[in-house]
Amino acid sequence: MYRYDEFDHTLVSERVHQFRDQVERRLAGELTEDQFKPLRLMNGLYLQLHAYMLRVAVPYGTLSSTQMRKLAFVARRYDKGYGHFTTRQNIQFNWPKLEETPDILAELAEVEMHAIQTSGNCIRNTTSDQFAGAAADEIEDPRVYCEIIRQWSTLHPEFTFLPRKFKIAVTGADHDRAAVRVHDIGLQMCRNEAGEVGFEVIVGGGLGRTPVIGQTIREFLPKQHLLSYLEAILRVYNQLGRRDNLYKARIKILVRSEGIESFSRMVEEEWSHIKDSALQLPLDEIARIENYFAAPRYEHLDDNVREFEVKRFEDREFASWVRTNVTAHKQPGYAVATISLKPVGKPPGDASAWQMDAVADLAESYSFSEIRVTHEQNLVLAHVKKADLYALWLGLRDLELATPNAGLLSDMIACPGLDYCNLANARSIPVAQRISERFSDLERQHDIGALKIKISGCINACGHHHVGHIGLLGVDKKGEEFYQITLGGSADENTAIGKIVGPAFSYDDVVGAVEDIVDTYLEYRTDGEEFNDTYRRVGLAPFKEKLYAAH
Amino acid sequence: MPLIKEGVLAEDNWQSLADEDNLVDGPIVVSLERWQEERESLLARNTPLGLRLRSDQSPALVVDDLERFSVVALEFPKFADGRAYSYARLLRDRYGFKGEVRAVGHVFRDQFLLMQRCGFDAFEVADPAAVEAWEQAVSEISVTYQPGADARRPALALRRSRPAVA
Numbered sequence: 001m002y003r004y005d006e007f008d009h010t011l012v013s014e015r016v017h018q019f020r021d022q023v024e025r026r027l028a029g030e031l032t033e034d035q036f037k038p039l040r041l042m043n044g045l046y047l048q049l050h051a052y053m054l055r056v057a058v059p060y061g062t063l064s065s066t067q068m069r070k071l072a073f074v075a076r077r078y079d080k081g082y083g084h085f086t087t088r089q090n091i092q093f094n095w096p097k098l099e100e101t102p103d104i105l106a107e108l109a110e111v112e113m114h115a116i117q118t119s120g121n122c123i124r125n126t127t128s129d130q131f132a133g134a135a136a137d138e139i140e141d142p143r144v145y146c147e148i149i150r151q152w153s154t155l156h157p158e159f160t161f162l163p164r165k166f167k168i169a170v171t172g173a174d175h176d177r178a179a180v181r182v183h184d185i186g187l188q189m190c191r192n193e194a195g196e197v198g199f200e201v202i203v204g205g206g207l208g209r210t211p212v213i214g215q216t217i218r219e220f221l222p223k224q225h226l227l228s229y230l231e232a233i234l235r236v237y238n239q240l241g242r243r244d245n246l247y248k249a250r251i252k253i254l255v256r257s258e259g260i261e262s263f264s265r266m267v268e269e270e271w272s273h274i275k276d277s278a279l280q281l282p283l284d285e286i287a288r289i290e291n292y293f294a295a296p297r298y299e300h301l302d303d304n305v306r307e308f309e310v311k312r313f314e315d316r317e318f319a320s321w322v323r324t325n326v327t328a329h330k331q332p333g334y335a336v337a338t339i340s341l342k343p344v345g346k347p348p349g350d351a352s353a354w355q356m357d358a359v360a361d362l363a364e365s366y367s368f369s370e371i372r373v374t375h376e377q378n379l380v381l382a383h384v385k386k387a388d389l390y391a392l393w394l395g396l397r398d399l400e401l402a403t404p405n406a407g408l409l410s411d412m413i414a415c416p417g418l419d420y421c422n423l424a425n426a427r428s429i430p431v432a433q434r435i436s437e438r439f440s441d442l443e444r445q446h447d448i449g450a451l452k453i454k455i456s457g458c459i460n461a462c463g464h465h466h467v468g469h470i471g472l473l474g475v476d477k478k479g480e481e482f483y484q485i486t487l488g489g490s491a492d493e494n495t496a497i498g499k500i501v502g503p504a505f506s507y508d509d510v511v512g513a514v515e516d517i518v519d520t521y522l523e524y525r526t527d528g529e530e531f532n533d534t535y536r537r538v539g540l541a542p543f544k545e546k547l548y549a550a551h
Numbered sequence: 552m553p554l555i556k557e558g559v560l561a562e563d564n565w566q567s568l569a570d571e572d573n574l575v576d577g578p579i580v581v582s583l584e585r586w587q588e589e590r591e592s593l594l595a596r597n598t599p600l601g602l603r604l605r606s607d608q609s610p611a612l613v614v615d616d617l618e619r620f621s622v623v624a625l626e627f628p629k630f631a632d633g634r635a636y637s638y639a640r641l642l643r644d645r646y647g648f649k650g651e652v653r654a655v656g657h658v659f660r661d662q663f664l665l666m667q668r669c670g671f672d673a674f675e676v677a678d679p680a681a682v683e684a685w686e687q688a689v690s691e692i693s694v695t696y697q698p699g700a701d702a703r704r705p706a707l708a709l710r711r712s713r714p715a716v717a
Contacts (some may be wrong), residue, residue: 007706011694018691022661038630101560151696151706157668158699161633216696227697238637239609273645278698279703285707381555 001064001370002147003293004112011108011154014118018303019043027099042160043407044118045101049422054096055118056108058373060128060146061089065360065369068197070357078104083356084348085341087413088167089373089490090118090126094420095195115514116154119163123153123234127169127175128313130374133293134382135536136330139189140197141170141293145226147405148289152227159234162175163241164249166234167206179375179491181205181214182467184251185233192220199226199541203263204231204255209459211466211497215268216262223286225271227277232271236263296368296383301333305386319391321404324391335386337367337407339379339396344436347429348414349377358399366392376413378406408445409453409518412434413464417457417474418481423456425475426481426507430453434511439518451531454489467491469531470517471498472510487517487543498530502544513547520546553682555663558653558689560682563675565601565622567650567655580624583608586616594619603655604646606634610642618646625671627656636669643670644699670700 002234003011009457019039026036037047044055056071063071075083078100079093086092087388096104108114117124126146133141149168153159159166171178172189180186186202199221203215221229240258242248262471278323312319327336339359342348342389351359359379363371366388384392396402405411414437417428432455439445454468458475465471471486483505486498505513520543525534535543554563580601586593593600601622604610610623617623623642625635635654640647653673654666655673660681663674667689676682695703 005693005710007694007709011692011696014692014694020693021687035659121633154696155665155692156697157665158636160665161631161632235637235640239634243632243634262576278708282707282711288710534607 001062002059002143002289002322007465008112008501009109012112012114012116013106015043015114016102016105018107023098023102024046038120038207040365042117042122043101043105044505045098045145045257045354046119047418047502048094050420051095051334052101054093054101054104054115055086056093057090057118057125058090058113060132060143061130061375062132062143063371063373064111065364067111067113068363068371069358069377070107070113072353072360074104075353075356078357081351082350084347084416085351085373085377085379085464087377087415088125089130090120090125090376091373092416098162100331119162119165120160121164121166121191122160123149123156123162123166123168126150126153127178127183127375128169129171130172130372130380131177131327131382132172132372132376133295134329134331134334134336135173135177136173136328137175138330140172140174141193141290142187143171143179143187143222144289144293145170145187145189145199147292148226148286148386149230150540152279154172154232159238162234162238163243164251166237166247166251168230174492174493176483176495177375178465181463181493181495182207182211182491183214185230185245186487187226189219196222198315200227201233204252205495206250206252206262207461207464207466208250209461210252211245211461212251212256213495213497214252217260218266224283225275226275226283227281228492229267231274231279232267235304240266242254243444249445251525269439283330290298295331295372298331298334298383299385301331301385301387303332303386305333308386308389311378311390315390317397317468318390320442321393321402323446324404324408325402325406329417330382331383334526335389337381337384337389337392338374339381339401340403340411341378341401342405342411343400343403344410344440348412348432351379354385355399355401358395359401362392362395365395371448375409378382378411405445407450407452409439409444409448409451410445412455413451413468414434415457415462417455417463421459421462422458424474425459426457426483428455428463428472428474431472431474431483431507431510436510436516438515449520451518452490453514464491465489466497467495468498469535470514472514475504476503481507483507483513485510485513485517485547488532489530494532499540501540502548516546517543552675552677553679554653555676555682556672558685561673565599567603567624576623580622583612588614592632593620601651601653604638605633606632610638610648617642617646620650621671622651622653623648624653624655624675626660627654627662630657630659631663632660636665639669640664640673640700660684660688664692667703668695668699670702 169183202214202220372380413431414428417426456465457464467489489498578599
């Protein structure tokens with residue numbers, strides 16, 4: 001993991017002092033709420049429906065056990081004993097008091113954490129593959145470049161007041177778990193013909209009310225030019241992105257109105273001036289950051305682990321968890337374990353303080369004291385010996401964290417929705433809870449197989465409904481909550497925006513509609529077909545028929 | 552309006568003219584439109600000239616004329632409109648403009664550091680208290696991670712100039 005040096009420490013602690021001063025000016029009445037708003041947003045502090053909400057950055061989703069314990073401490077001391085992991089790999093605390101937020105940030109700074117740029121119209125926390133460093137299909141660990149981007153983008157003087165927020169994702173693997181095609185900039189690590197590693201640069205993707213799949217602006221960008229190229233894109237966007245309409249301000253709108261060729265020409269022109277400037281990354285700097293992400297000290301193990309196989313044979317519950325929540329690791333004898341934060345009937349992504357503490361302990365015992373937060377709102381222990389999986393599972397089971405549903409129907413993404421958010425039209429979390437209760441039979445979920453349901457409480461699409469195999473969007477119809485359903489979306493290397501199936505369903509009917517969709521899929525699927533395979537083959541018609549004939 | 556230069560309250564010798572104002576003696580700042588329309592007569596005055604650009608007017612529009620101006624004033628119509636940060640970078644880094652780059656409009660103490668890093672060196676503020684806050688505002692964050700138009704050395708350069716650790 002990256003460790004702060006004196007520069008990083010100084011910046012974060014100075015930022016805490018700066019924010020403390022801003023809060024004091026607000027409390028003393030020297031700043032109006034209107035003046036304070038952009039300042040608090042620069043530090044992840046939102047004013048929500050009932051209270052302030054503080055969003056803490058988990059850079060590219062990687063946490064140490066020490067950091068996780070600090071999050072537990074904050075949840076206990078300053079909140080109601082829990083936190084909410086988000087689709088941006090961050091964590092949110094929903095009940096902090098304004099006057100205590102500087103203290104929270106000071107606590108976080110002690111463990112090299114902060115809330116810088118977790119909101120506002122700036123470059124947000126860079127996200128990545130939750131299996132980085134462990135995935136067999138990886139070219140290089142993308143977190144090296146996430147950290148380089150984190151530093152470059154932190155308090156960037158030129159890009160603090162962009163037309164709109166700006167999100168960058170990096171993946172180093174062929175199978176895209178970071179959704180790089182639906183980010184403002186997506187970076188896909190790749191090799192050129194000479195075998196050198198660099199990035200395919202994708203620009204102008206995004207969800208929100210206008211979902212757009214990003215387009216490739218550069219097939220191959222050498223590593224050392226990463227920052228100058230990003231700066232060129234951002235400089236063009238900062239000058240030309242629309243500022244007259246909040247909903248047309250993202251870079252995707254600019255790219256679309258200019259056309260990718262014309263946009264690319266502007267970026268290349270800008271880049272030609274700054275390519276060889278001080279932004280060029282020295283190879284020794286890349287190597288310095290790479291050292292922090294060097295592989296942990298694996299033991300040399302046989303990949304066939306007898307005790308693990310025996311337990312899997314003996315204990316059906318364990319076997320079922322292994323089937324869904326354990327993924328292959330590149331190192332023989334090791335595995336990646338996904339900790340589901342989606343138990344039946346609970347809000348997706350929530351973790352209590354005691355769960356956080358216990359996960360920190362388990363990571364310390366079994367996974368080199370390192371934890372990942374996934375954009376699907378789960379946690380991951382990335383380097384677990386297969387021989388330890390059973391003990392880990394027993395530990396997780398005691399914590400109610402062993403739900404064997406990773407990747408299955410009940411592993412849903414849901415935004416906070418009307419229960420917390422003042423933008424929402426409809427509730428999200430209770431819909432997710434009702435769906436997971438309807439499908440609470442895990443045998444049935446295993447039969448259905450991999451399925452992604454994503455729920456957003458409004459058109460801003462924080463629940464990523466556009467890229468769910470089944471997407472639910474909360475809409476307001478004459479003061480009542482309705483849900484529009486889309487089918488066929490995907491956020492991986494085959495990115496697709498879901499298609500609207502027909503008229504929206506009421507809050508009462510929406511769970512039944514999801515069940516009808518699942519039943520239709522099961523009826524039509526052939527061996528080995530996942531939901532989107534079947535959907536692409538048979539189209540919307542059979543789903544429509546089932547849904548609107550029955551309702 | 553109070554003007555901050557080099558960290559202190561400075562006398563403002565410039566008069567910023569609206570397009571309908573009559574020309575006055577002494578140094579004046581005019582809009583891009585006025586510059587384009589009255590270019591010859593403005594030059595014939597033989598007094599220092601300043602140019603005022605709205606946030607939708609890039610200095611790229613006047614690259615060939617920049618040497619004629621002693622001041623370029625970049626407008627912030629609101630706090631959140633950040634275009635002028637890029638314009639200031641272009642003026643300093645790209646076009647090598649050596650005159651004064653002045654921030655006008657919605658200019659608050661919490662932007663001073665960012666503006667200074669982008670190449671602004673004069674700041675018109677509505678709130679006189681902002682003058683008192685200057686020193687703290689530009690020094691409260693001492694670490695920079697990226698090269699800017701100012702003299703601060705980014706962390707990368709400082710790290711590399713450290714003696715190697717054995």
